[in-house]
Amino acid sequence: xxxxxxxxxxxxxxxxxxxxxxxxxxxxxxxxxxxxxxxxxxxxxxxxxxxxxxxxxxxxxxxxxxxxxxxxxxxxxxxxxxxxxxxxxxxxxxxxxxxxxxxxxxxxxxxxxxxxxxxxxxxxxxxxxxxxxxxxx
Numbered sequence: 025x026x027x028x029x030x031x032x033x034x035x036x037x038x039x040x041x042x043x044x045x046x047x048x049x050x051x052x053x054x055x056x057x058x059x060x061x062x063x064x065x066x067x068x069x070x071x072x073x074x075x076x077x078x079x080x081x082x083x084x085x086x087x088x089x090x091x092x093x094x095x096x097x098x099x100x101x102x103x104x105x106x107x108x109x110x111x112x113x114x115x116x117x118x119x120x121x122x123x124x125x126x127x128x129x130x131x132x133x134x135x136x137x138x139x140x141x142x143x144x145x146x147x148x149x150x151x152x153x154x155x156x157x158x159x160x161x
Contacts, residue, residue: 026051026064027079036083043086046095050085050131057127058135077138081131088128 029043040046055061067075089095109129 026082032083036087046086049095050082054081054085074138077134081134084128084130
């Protein structure tokens with residue numbers, strides 16, 4: 025395990041049930057997002073600030089999953105609301121994609137801040153007709 029239930033409760037200021045299972049699910053989700061997510065052994069080799077960011081990313085993903093009951097049953101809910109952010113099955117295009125891969129925005133920000141992970145973000149350049157001729161795009 026990356027951490028303990030006691031460390032989570034101190035850091036987040038709230039109690040949590042099923043911590044070992046919740047941590048495994050959170051790490052699995054974050055590993056899907058950040059391919060180079062460190063193993064428990066690799067975590068100890070990183071600088072302390074990186075270790076702290078990674079642990080807080082795990083904690084916030086656990087909190088996100090807990091607040092939205094994603095660990096227990098997510099087959100029947102149709103929307104998630106956190107602050108001003110809302111995701112709804114009805115707002116997706118095409119087939120219903122489900123919500124079982126939602127991430128905590130706070131967790132993702134903490135991982136991006138490290139600059140250690142491939143966050144699968146690509147930016148497509150806006151090309152003009154001239155770029156097509158000059159191979160600039």
